[in-house]
Amino acid sequence: MHITRRLCNLLTPKLVRLILIALVSVASNPVYYHVVKAMHKELIAPCGMNCGICSAYLAYYHDIKGKGIRMPYCIGCRPRDKKCAFLKKRCELLMSNEVRYCYECSNFPCEGLKHLDNRYRKYFKMSMIENLESIRDNGINKFLEREQEKWRCPKCGGVICCHNGICFNCSLDRLHQKKQKYRWEDK
Numbered sequence: 001m002h003i004t005r006r007l008c009n010l011l012t013p014k015l016v017r018l019i020l021i022a023l024v025s026v027a028s029n030p031v032y033y034h035v036v037k038a039m040h041k042e043l044i045a046p047c048g049m050n051c052g053i054c055s056a057y058l059a060y061y062h063d064i065k066g067k068g069i070r071m072p073y074c075i076g077c078r079p080r081d082k083k084c085a086f087l088k089k090r091c092e093l094l095m096s097n098e099v100r101y102c103y104e105c106s107n108f109p110c111e112g113l114k115h116l117d118n119r120y121r122k123y124f125k126m127s128m129i130e131n132l133e134s135i136r137d138n139g140i141n142k143f144l145e146r147e148q149e150k151w152r153c154p155k156c157g158g159v160i161c162c163h164n165g166i167c168f169n170c171s172l173d174r175l176h177q178k179k180q181k182y183r184w185e186d187k
Helices: 002-010 013-024 030-038 055-062 111-124 128-138 140-150 172-177
Strands: none
Touching: 111 128, 128 140
């Protein structure tokens, strides 16, 4: 009993949430659960990136290293308590927790965000600036609903990766064969 009390004192709300997510993930429908989990507000980075559709998050979630594919793992910017993987230390407002999302800044969109947005529009079929404007104008819940529809795999209902257009749930064979793991194959 003494050990249990000590453990309870160590558990933060964030850690409890992660434990509960892990327990729920073994539910009978893991694909549906992942779509819901990937479209969660805690996976939206300050820059507007939906970490739930990122290749590193999907690689982690689907444990693709265990399936013979080498890719980095990440649990998302906010869950690892990082301000933003892309804008990191370049923004004083993010570093000092004065803003939750970049659109809250009077300098939105800054040059760093514009550069990032141009790259993502060109290579990954998404826009951080559009994401942030949608969150600002329509709220996070509407944005997440739109993301769920936009990135849902038509084959299995899983999540399509924004970095390569592949569903890590049903199309890992395609990912394994790709030479450029971070590019879409336009038809």
